[in-house]
Amino acid sequence: MSEYILEMKNITKEFPGVKALDNVTFKVKKGEVHALCGENGAGKSTLMKVLSGVYPFGSYSGDIIINDEVQKFNNISDSENKGVAIVYQELALVPQMSVAQNIYLANEPTILGNTTIDEQKLNYMAKELLNKLKLNIPTNTLVKTLGVGVQQLVEIAKALSKNVDILIFDEPTAALTDSEVETLFRIIKELKEKGITFIIITHKLEEIFEISDTVTTIRDGKTISTDDTNTLDEDKIIKMMVGREINDRYPKEIHKSEEIIMEVKNFNVYNPLMPDKKLVDNVSFNVKKGEILGISGLMGAGRTELVMGLFGAYSHTTGDIYIDGKKVNIKSPKDAIKNGLALVTEDRKGNGLVLSQSIMINTTLASLNKVLHRISLDNNKETFYTNKYVDQLKIKTPSIEQFVKNLSGGNQQKVVIGKWLMTEPKILILDEPTRGIDVGAKYEIYTLMNELVKQGVAVVMISSELPEIIGMSDRILVMHEGSFKGELSSSATQEDIMYFATGRRDINE
Numbered sequence: 391m392s393e394y395i396l397e398m399k400n401i402t403k404e405f406p407g408v409k410a411l412d413n414v415t416f417k418v419k420k421g422e423v424h425a426l427c428g429e430n431g432a433g434k435s436t437l438m439k440v441l442s443g444v445y446p447f448g449s450y451s452g453d454i455i456i457n458d459e460v461q462k463f464n465n466i467s468d469s470e471n472k473g474v475a476i477v478y479q480e481l482a483l484v485p486q487m488s489v490a491q492n493i494y495l496a497n498e499p500t501i502l503g504n505t506t507i508d509e510q511k512l513n514y515m516a517k518e519l520l521n522k523l524k525l526n527i528p529t530n531t532l533v534k535t536l537g538v539g540v541q542q543l544v545e546i547a548k549a550l551s552k553n554v555d556i557l558i559f560d561e562p563t564a565a566l567t568d569s570e571v572e573t574l575f576r577i578i579k580e581l582k583e584k585g586i587t588f589i590i591i592t593h594k595l596e597e598i599f600e601i602s603d604t605v606t607t608i609r610d611g612k613t614i615s616t617d618d619t620n621t622l623d624e625d626k627i628i629k630m631m632v633g634r635e636i637n638d639r640y641p642k643e644i645h646k647s648e649e650i651i652m653e654v655k656n657f658n659v660y661n662p663l664m665p666d667k668k669l670v671d672n673v674s675f676n677v678k679k680g681e682i683l684g685i686s687g688l689m690g691a692g693r694t695e696l697v698m699g700l701f702g703a704y705s706h707t708t709g710d711i712y713i714d715g716k717k718v719n720i721k722s723p724k725d726a727i728k729n730g731l732a733l734v735t736e737d738r739k740g741n742g743l744v745l746s747q748s749i750m751i752n753t754t755l756a757s758l759n760k761v762l763h764r765i766s767l768d769n770n771k772e773t774f775y776t777n778k779y780v781d782q783l784k785i786k787t788p789s790i791e792q793f794v795k796n797l798s799g800g801n802q803q804k805v806v807i808g809k810w811l812m813t814e815p816k817i818l819i820l821d822e823p824t825r826g827i828d829v830g831a832k833y834e835i836y837t838l839m840n841e842l843v844k845q846g847v848a849v850v851m852i853s854s855e856l857p858e859i860i861g862m863s864d865r866i867l868v869m870h871e872g873s874f875k876g877e878l879s880s881s882a883t884q885e886d887i888m889y890f891a892t893g894r895r896d897i898n899e
């Protein structure tokens with residue numbers, strides 16, 4: 391028997407106008423953790439969808455060999471029957487169903503001799519799995535009430551509920567907190583001991599070194615190399631991914647500015663379901679024209695709630711907002727846009743994009759006034775603006791008519807950014823703007839932030855990545871449990887930020 395549990399040989403997969411995979415070879419040894427790296431749009435997710443039968447036999451060329459046997463999967467259940475399970479990059483749970491129902495969807499335990507679902511057993515089994523993941527939520531919780539991070543863990547529980555030999559994670563940690571990532575990696579290591587093989591896609595290079603044994607890099611749909619992780623370092627991987635060296639990960643510029651563009655006073659956001667509970671507690675701060683203001687904190691600290699609140703996305707907020715010295719009344723995102731705010735949300739699928747529409751429709755969606763001719767849409771204008779942002783952000787697509795759902799994850803994120811740039815905001819708020827974005831594209835986004843700042847835009851960036859916050863911000867505000875704990879300068883260290891983020895000290899002390 392071959393030492394490889396999986397061999398993908400000469401895989402080629404084309405979409406209209408795109409050769410997503412070009413003769414890719416990918417070999418995975420039994421019981422290893424194999425990392426798959428590459429830029430946005432390199433073909434990583436496509437390769438995994440070929441493997442899992444999402445793209446059936448006949449829709450690609452080349453061979454999938456599992457345990458020395460050529461496989462011809464027609465659908466996902468075929469691959470599952472051969473022990474392949476995948477946790478997708480995009481969340482795929484049914485929001486209206488409970489956690490337990492989602493985990494065992496189409497796989498429900500039934501009452502003996504009957505087709506009725508055994509609810510008790512279902513919940514019991516789900517509870518066991520959740521315990522393993524240290525996920526302390528009732529199994530009957532509706533998925534739609536959970537945050538992105540917890541949903542991701544439920545997806546993982548779902549994959550673990552199946553009888554797997556090869557478990558694929560497509561960017562599993564993008565939305566997880568540090569302790570959730572720790573749990574996940576601990577579980578991976580435990581399951582690896584039991585002989586399970588892992589394929590893991592991630593843009594977080596440090597994770598590759600923490601968890602993987604082997605790394606395969608692909609670029610533009612072609613395999614570049616497969617190496618033992620311990621022969622590599624971050625710079626080597628980056629060079630293989632982007633085909634050139636990147637010396638400086640953060641193009642930091644110090645922006646000097648004194649002119650206050652936005653002032654927030656005693657701002658509170660209340661939980662819409664529990665009106666006596668504050669999500670954001672009496673926050674005051676200002677934003678200066680031409681600066682990058684970083685907002686740091688642990689996940690759940692209230693950062694997203696703060697910016698969503700300012701953007702008019704919460705029904706119940708109190709406090710005062712001044713823009714250009716004038717008090718403004720923002721009761722809806724529409725009001726916010728009118729007052730020069732733009733918000734790139736962290737959850738691009740939920741809030742940012744209409745996936746079943748084209749890049750053009752999505753780009754122009756928040757700026758329809760710019761593409762109107764009298765009362766109808768002017769196609770020339772739409773094309774002009776969309777091309778402008780596709781070029782500026784280097785969005786990888788065969789055409790601006792492409793549906794957003796057909797873009798790779800990172801390129802979808804760029805479309806969201808393009809949409810908000812088109813509104814020409816005074817204050818651009820970015821919530822985790824580089825999540826799921828490759829190192830090269832991250833650099834482009836940072837450069838763009840610097841350019842916008844030079845044009846006088848104020849950029850507010852929430853990020854959980856401490857090197858990114860430190861690498862790009864002029865000032866850093868740190869949140870903990872809904873309030874600001876400290877303000878740091880651009881020379882802060884990660885330890886300084888963590889000090890405030892864990893609530894050890896208070897700004898007022």
Ligand SMILES: Nc1ncnc2c1ncn2[C@@H]1O[C@H](COP(=O)(O)OP(=O)(O)OP(=O)(O)O)[C@@H](O)[C@H]1O
Binds near residue numbers: 435800
């Ligand atoms: N269903 C589809 N229809 C058309 N083109 C597609 C489709 N799915 C993927 N593509 C294209 O194939 C290429 C590879 O995409 P893929 O999603 O595999 O990239 P990726 O490496 O996973 O990137 P990311 O890191 O951004 O997730 C991209 O150019 C993408 O636009």
Ligand SMILES: [Mg+2]
Binds near residue numbers: 434435436479798799
């Ligand atoms: Mg992908």
